[in-house]
Amino acid sequence: MSFAVRDPATGEVLDEVFDAGPDDGIAALDAAVAAQEAWAATPPKERADVLRRAREGMLARIEEFALLITREMGKPLAESRAEVNYAADFLQWFAEEAVRISGEYRMSPGGDFRIVTTRQPVGPCLLISPWNFPLAMIARKVGPALAAGCTAVVKPAEDTPLSCLLLAEVLTGAGLPPGVLTVLPTSRPAPLVERLLADPRLRKLSFTGSTQVGRTLLAQAAGNVLRTSMELGGNAPFLVFADADLDAAIDGALLAKLRNGGQSCVAANRFLVEEAVAEEFAARLADRMSRVRLAPGTDPGAELGPMINSRQLDRVARLVDDAVARGARVLTGGQASGPFFPATVLADVPGSALIHQEEIFGPVAPISVFKGEESALALANDTPFGLVAYLYTGDLGRAVRVSERLEAGMVGLNRGLVSNAAAPFGGVKASGLGREGGFEGISEYLSTKYLALGLT
C-alpha cells in the first residue's frame, strides 16, 4: 500500500510513499528494541560522530533538502534553506551534548554512604512530528534521542514525509546502524500510533502537533506510564507598549507573524497594542503586509507560499469572517485566492472573536488595543495556551515586570524570533510538557539512575 504526497501549490503528485500500518509499526519497534542495547553501549563520541557526519551530509545536500521541503510543504525556498540550517544546528548541538552526559558523586548527609547518579537512555522512542517544519521538528527530536543513546521509530506528518525520509537516508549514510531509526510514513496515523503506545517495550513518546491530538496521545501513553514530551499549540500575544521602538516592533511583528507563512506554533496570534500607538502600528503593519508577495514557494520572488491544504485554508477564512462579523476592520488582505491566503491585518478585533481563542496558523494579524500594563497582562494571559509571548517596550523595569508575569514558556523581548537550537523551546499550560533544544533537550531522553554506594 502507498499514498500520494502532493505539492500544495499545484496539487501535483510529488511521490508515492509506503503507507505503514500497525503491523509495520510493531516491526519497526522490534528493530528498535533489538538495536537498543548496542546503541546505548556505543561510545558517546561515536554517536556524536554519526550526528556530525549527518549534519555535514545534510548541508552538502542543502538545495535538495530545501526544494523537497518547499515542494511538499509550500514555504518559499529561502525559508526552506533556513529550515535546513536550523535542522542541521540541532544535529550539531546534540552531537556536542552527547559527550557531556554526566552524573554526580556526593556524600550522603549522614556521611555514611555515597550518592552516585548516572543518566541512562530511556529506551525505544516514538517521535511524531507535524507538517509545518517537516525537517527541523524531526531533527529536534532525532538529534537528542540518538545522542542520548535511544533508538527511535519516527512518524512524520502525512502531508510531508519526504524530507524526513531523506534525513533517514542521510543518517544511514552517516553510519547509523540498522534498526536504530525507522521512519514510518502513514496516511492513517491513529491506529498505528495507538498500537505502538500500547506496547510496553516502547519507553518514550515525543510529540509535536496540536493540543487536541496531544491530549489523546497523553491519555493513550498513560497505559504504560510513558515518558512524554509534548510540544503543542500556541496562542502567542505580541505586546507593543507606547514606549517601544516602533520600527523594531514592526520588523519583529512581520517576522513573528509571517515566518513560515504564519503556520508556526510560535507565530504571533494576537497583537495587543497600547492605545497611544495602536493606530500608527496598525497602519504601518498593514502597509508592510500589503506588499508581501504571494507565489508558489519555488518562485524566486515568493515571500508567502500557499496554505498546506484546503482544511487549513478554510479554517483561516472562517476565523477572519467571524472577526469581521463581530466588528473587526480589514486593513489589508482578508480573502483567499486559490490555495493562497494573503497577508492580512485586522483592526479593532473584539475580545470575543474566535481568532483570539484559536490558533490561526495563517498569515493573519488581528490587532486589539489595551490601556496600561495590568490590562495588557490580563489580555495576554487570557488563554489556555502558554508557548511564547512577545513584548516590545523601551522601559527596562516594565520589561522585567511583564516578562516575569507572562504565562509562557518563552518570551521574545524586543525580538520577534526565539527559536534556536541552543535554547530551551517549550511551553506551559496547554502548550505542552518538556523542552526541546538547549541543555534541557537531551534530558528528555535520559533517566537518572541512583546508586547508593555503601562504604563497608
Ligand code: NAD
Ligand atoms: P496535528 O496534531 O494534526 O498532527 C501532528 C502529528 O500527529 C502528525 O504527524 C499527525 O499525523 C499525527 N496525528 C494526527 N492525529 C493523530 C492521532 N489521532 N493519533 C496519532 N497521531 C496523530 O498537528 P499538525 O496540523 O500537523 O501541526 C500543527 C500543530 O502543531 C499546531 O497546533 C502547532 O502549534 C503545533 N506545533 C507545535 C510546535 C511546538 O513546538 N510547540 C511546533 C510545530 C507545530
